[in-house]
Amino acid sequence: MGLTKPDFPPVDVETFLGEPLRERIKALSLHWVEYGFGSPKLFHLIYAVKVFVLHMVAGAAAATWSSGLGPFWDVATWWNEPIVYQKLILWTVLLETVGVAGSWGPLAGKFKPMTGGVLFWTRPGTIRVRPWRRVPFTSGDRRTVFDVLLYLTVLGALLAAILTPGHPSATLSAALPGNTSGLVNPVPVAVAIAALVLLGLRDKVIFLAARGEQYLPAMVFFVALPFVDMIVALKLLIVVVWIGAGVSKFGKHFSNVVPPMVSNSPCIPAKWFKRAHYRDFPRDIRPSKVAGLLAHVGGTCVEIITPLILLLSTNRVLTLAAVAMMVLFHLFITSTFPLAVPLEWNILFAFAAIFLFWGFPNEAGYGIGDMSSPWLTAAIAAGLLFFPVLGNLRPDLVSFLPSMRQYAGNWASALWAFAPGAEEKLDAVRRPTRNQIDQLKGMGYAPAISEITMQQTIAWRSMHSQGRGLFSLLYKHLPDIDRWTIREAEFACNSLLGFNFGDGHMHNEDMLAALQRRCGFSPGEFLVVWVESQAIHSRVQHYKVIDVAVGLIERGTWKVADAVAEQPWLPNGPIPLQVEWSRAANGDQTAQATPQRRTPQHRTGTPA
Numbered sequence: 001m002g003l004t005k006p007d008f009p010p011v012d013v014e015t016f017l018g019e020p021l022r023e024r025i026k027a028l029s030l031h032w033v034e035y036g037f038g039s040p041k042l043f044h045l046i047y048a049v050k051v052f053v054l055h056m057v058a059g060a061a062a063a064t065w066s067s068g069l070g071p072f073w074d075v076a077t078w079w080n081e082p083i084v085y086q087k088l089i090l091w092t093v094l095l096e097t098v099g100v101a102g103s104w105g106p107l108a109g110k111f112k113p114m115t116g117g118v119l120f121w122t123r124p125g126t127i128r129v130r131p132w133r134r135v136p137f138t139s140g141d142r143r144t145v146f147d148v149l150l151y152l153t154v155l156g157a158l159l160a161a162i163l164t165p166g167h168p169s170a171t172l173s174a175a176l177p178g179n180t181s182g183l184v185n186p187v188p189v190a191v192a193i194a195a196l197v198l199l200g201l202r203d204k205v206i207f208l209a210a211r212g213e214q215y216l217p218a219m220v221f222f223v224a225l226p227f228v229d230m231i232v233a234l235k236l237l238i239v240v241v242w243i244g245a246g247v248s249k250f251g252k253h254f255s256n257v258v259p260p261m262v263s264n265s266p267c268i269p270a271k272w273f274k275r276a277h278y279r280d281f282p283r284d285i286r287p288s289k290v291a292g293l294l295a296h297v298g299g300t301c302v303e304i305i306t307p308l309i310l311l312l313s314t315n316r317v318l319t320l321a322a323v324a325m326m327v328l329f330h331l332f333i334t335s336t337f338p339l340a341v342p343l344e345w346n347i348l349f350a351f352a353a354i355f356l357f358w359g360f361p362n363e364a365g366y367g368i369g370d371m372s373s374p375w376l377t378a379a380i381a382a383g384l385l386f387f388p389v390l391g392n393l394r395p396d397l398v399s400f401l402p403s404m405r406q407y408a409g410n411w412a413s414a415l416w417a418f419a420p421g422a423e424e425k426l427d428a429v430r431r432p433t434r435n436q437i438d439q440l441k442g443m444g445y446a447p448a449i450s451e452i453t454m455q456q457t458i459a460w461r462s463m464h465s466q467g468r469g470l471f472s473l474l475y476k477h478l479p480d481i482d483r484w485t486i487r488e489a490e491f492a493c494n495s496l497l498g499f500n501f502g503d504g505h506m507h508n509e510d511m512l513a514a515l516q517r518r519c520g521f522s523p524g525e526f527l528v529v530w531v532e533s534q535a536i537h538s539r540v541q542h543y544k545v546i547d548v549a550v551g552l553i554e555r556g557t558w559k560v561a562d563a564v565a566e567q568p569w570l571p572n573g574p575i576p577l578q579v580e581w582s583r584a585a586n587g588d589q590t591a592q593a594t595p596q597r598r599t600p601q602h603r604t605g606t607p608a
Contacts, residue, residue: 003040003041003042003045004040004042005040006038006039006040007035007038007039008038008449008452009027009028009031009038009452009456010031011027011452013446013448013449013452014448016448016452017448017451017452020482021481021482021486022569022570022571023569024455024459025458025459025462025471025568025569026567026568026569026571028452028455028456028458028459029285029459029460029462029463029568029569030281030282030285031456031459032260032263032264032456032459032460032463033259033263033274033275033278033281033282033285034263034271034274034275035263036260036263036264036265036266037107037264037339037456037460038456039106039107039266041266043105043106043107044266044337046105047105047107047337047341047343050100050104050105051334051343051344051347054095054100055091055092055095055101055343055344055347056347057072058091059087059088059091059092059095060072060075060078060084060088062087062091062162062163063078063083063084063087063088063091063162064078064084066087066162066163066164066165067081067083067084067087067165067166067181067182068165068166068180068181069081069083069084069181079354079355079359080355080359080360081179081181082172082176082179082181082183082227082231083166083181083182083183083184084181085351085352085355085356086183086184086222087161087162087184088348088351089215089218089219089348090158090161090162090184090189090192090219091162092215092344092345092348093158093192093210093211093215093219094155094158094159094162095344096209096210096211096215096344096345097117097151097154097155097158097206097209097210098117098118098155099115099116099117099118099119099120099121099209099498099499100115100117101342101343101344101345102209102211102340102341102342102343102344102345102501103116103209103340103341103494103499103500103501104116104117104341105341107337107339107341108339108340108341108491108494108500109436109457109490109491109492109494109495110433110439110494110495111436111439111440111443112433112439112440112442112443113432113433116433116494116495116497116498116499117209117498117499119432119433119498120431120432120497120498120499121143121147121148121151121203121206121498122148122151122152123143123148123430123431123432124142124143124144124145124147124148125142125143125430126142126143126430126431126497126498127141127142127143127429127430127431127496127497127511127514127515127518128140128141128142128143128147128202128203128205129141129203129204129205129497129506129508129510129511129514130201130202130203130204130510131200131201131204131207132201133510135201137202138201138202141510141511141513141514141517143203147199147202147203150195150198150199150202151199151206153191153192153195154192154195154196154199154210157188157189157191157192157195158188158192160185160188160191161184161185161188161189161192164184164185164188165182165185166181166182166183166184166185167182167183167184167185167186168182169182169183169227171226171227171228172227174227175227175228175365176227183222183227184222186222186223189219189222189223190223192219193216193219193220193223196210196212196216197216200212204399204505204506205497205498205499205506206499208399208401208499208501208503208506209498209499209501211345211401213387213399213401213402213404214237214241217233217237217383217384218234218237221233221234221237226372228365228366228370228371228372229371229372229376231356231360231366232366232367232368232370232371232377233371233380234352234356235310235311235356235357235366235368236311236368236377236380236381236384237384238307238349238352238353238356239307239308239310239311240381240384240385240388240404241349241404241406242303242304242306242307242326243303243304243307243308243404244388244403244404244405245303245404245405245406245407245408246299246300246301246302246303246304246307247304247392247404247536248392248403248404248405248406248408248410249295249296249299249300249303249408249409250300250536251410251534251536251560252465252560252561252564253408253409253410253464253465253466253534253560253564254295254296254299254300254408254409254410255287255291255292255295255296255564256286256287256409256463256464256465256564257295257407257408257409257464258277258287258291258294258295258299259274259277259278259285259287259288259291259463260460260463260464261336261338261407262274262277262291262294262336263277264336264337264338264339265335265336265337266337267335267336268335268336276288276290277290277291277294278291284567285463285567285568286564286565286567298329298332302325302326302329303329306322306325306326306329307322307326309322310322310323310326310353310357311362311368312362312367312368313362314361314362314363314367316361316363319357319358319361319362320358322357323353323354323357323358326349326350326353327350327353327354330346330347330349330350330353331346331350333346333407334346334347338407339460339502340407340501340502342406342407342501387402387403387404388402388403388404390403391403391404391405392405392535392536393535393536393537394535395412395532395533395534395535396532396542399503399505400412400502400503400505400533401501401503403533405533407502409464409465409466410533410534411466411502411503411504411533412503412504412505412508412530412531412532412533413461413464413466413467413470413489413490413502413504413530413531414470414489414490414504414507414528414529414530414531415458415461415467415470415471415474415486415487415488415489415528415529416486416487416488416489416492416526416527416528417474417478417481417484417485417486417487417526417527417528417529418484418485418486418487418525418526419483419484419524419525419526420483420484420485422485422521422525422526423435423437423485423487425519425520425521425525425526426496426515426519428518428519428520429496429515429518429519430518431495431496431498433495434495435492435495436454436491436492436494436495437450437451437454439495440453440454454487454488454491455486457487457488457491458486458487458488459568460488461488462568462569463568465560465563465564466531466541466563467568468563468564468566468568468570468575469531469541469543469558469563469575469577470529470531470543471570471574472558472570472574472575472577473529473543473545473574473577474486474527474529475570475573475574476574476577477527477529477545477554478527484527489504489507489528489530490502490503490504490507492507493506493507493511496511496515497511504530504531504532507530508530509544509546509551509552512528512546512548515548516548516549521548521549522549523547523549523550524547524549525548525549526547526548526549527545527546527547527548528544528545528546528547528548529543529544529545529546530543530544530545530546531543531544534560539559539560539561540557540558540559540560540578541557541558541560541563542555542556542557543555543556543557543558543577550583551583552583553582553583553584554579554581554582554583554584555579555580555581555582556577556578556579556580556581557577557578557580558575558576558577558578559575559576562575562576563575
């Protein structure tokens with residue numbers, strides 16, 4: 001793989017797309033083992049430059065210049081200044097909300113243009129997805145001028161909070177008498193909080209894109225708490241995020257996440273190291289013991305034990321070791337360039353570990369017992385734990401992001417299946433981009449090359465536990481599956497909503513209904529297999545099969561153990577499925593309509 005040349009799968013481009021889907025999945029998943037997505041290194045260089053220039057340099061420059069500190073390159077003068085930390089958080093929220101941080105660029109399925117976010121959310125008429133149907137004044141799925149104004153208010157308030165000079169704080173002066181920079185002005189922060197909450201009630205996509213589940217509590221702490229309480233509350237927040245992610249890695253899903261993540265890393269060129277994460281490449285690419293060790297020692301244990309040490313330690317040496325561990329942890333994740341590319345988030349959290357726990361150590365009066373009231377401590381802890389606890393018990397009610405299940409492999413997920421030619425109907429959706437296959441063609445790639453590139457994403461999905469269940473549903477419901485165009489829903493959703501972070505709740509039945517109203521699919525043209533995250537106390541995942549023109553046609557469960565036991569390409573056939581309800585069994589045959597036969601050039605896998 002060179003700087004500009006991708007590592008394309010070693011297949012016969014002229015014939016590969018005519019092979020059975022199972023064989024294509026096998027070939028592409030085996031290729032993923034050694035090369036990941038196979039992206040040119042230029043892509044990774046673009047990401048690295050973006051993070052360094054736009055996030056680190058521009059963020060530090062804005063935070064220090066507007067606070068009377070700096071210069072920004074003299075890190076030793078400002079790394080432990082509270083206002084700089086506050087403004088770096090707000091800068092990260094601004095980048096996320098604009099859409100130039102997480103889920104940006106080609107690794108997230110944004111090829112042309114590379115930015116979604118602001119290009120969608122400042123455009124009336126684009127799709128919005130509300131989180132709860134019962135909230136008044138949120139009906140509809142079309143973005144209005146009011147939604148755009150709310151969005152611009154969030155951006156404007158964040159920018160104002162960043163660029164406004166520090167605000168005097170008596171509680172800061174009492175704790176740090178020598179401080180002259182103050183704290184962030186609470187007025188624009190309060191405006192940003194209010195606007196983001198209102199906007200989130202009308203469109204959960206933007207709220208989650210802003211990473212509201214993590215940064216919104218921090219912003220509330222900036223406005224509502226005295227200085228020492230704010231620092232301790234920020235420590236509780238980051239510890240809940242870390243431990244929540246660690247707890248979510250218990251179970252059978254996470255070991256399946258690590259091997260394809262390591263395989264995708266441009267920083268690990270050694271094929272032998274990548275292969276070591278699979279049992280017996282190329283015969284068996286289920287996770288090896290090495291992958292299990294990295295997952296549950298390097299992942300689960302680090303994210304649970306190390307944060308507890310940071311929260312409770314009063315020993316400087318132990319604290320320094322724990323801080324170093326969390327910095328290395330986040331730098332490792334950054335180096336793998338995971339497909340949701342949460343690079344800015346990881347860089348910020350690495351800095352947060354240093355600022356909060358080394359800059360304001362527990363033994364210096366910033367420990368969990370130093371809050372002004374134990375009742376306040378309990379209330380903050382309960383508030384921070386509410387959605388993670390609810391989301392793990394009832395994942396259908398809470399996105400995996402507020403549930404603090406970041407990159408644990410336990411996601412609500414989906415695959416989209418289009419009858420020949422039906423995918424083109426998505427062109428009726430108002431948006432500033434086109435389907436990813438058309439984006440690639442617009443960049444000059446041949447149709448067959450573009451299609452194989454997109455099929456690499458469904459191979460990636462098959463390497464995760466829920467992918468085996470989703471493909472099992474497709475094989476069951478589509479006897480002629482080799483004719484169909486299969487798309488990974490997270491990627492497809494990106495081109496329709498402007499953002500996705502691996503959350504199937506963004507493309508649930510509400511979003512599919514919005515598509516149907518715009519595109520008018522016929523029965524049998526667009527089939528979706530969708531699965532909810534596994535509840536922490538359950539051994540199964542609950543699935544749905546949806547004909548977008550008809551509605552729900554089947555729901556049921558599969559055992560997670562059955563899914564993780566199989567190879568990605570399901571050589572033994574579909575895993576066992578337990579049907580709980582089906583439209584056909586209840587006497588409605590509408591969903592069994594046969595899609596209209598199209599001409600051969602539209603057949604999946606045949607160059608147009």
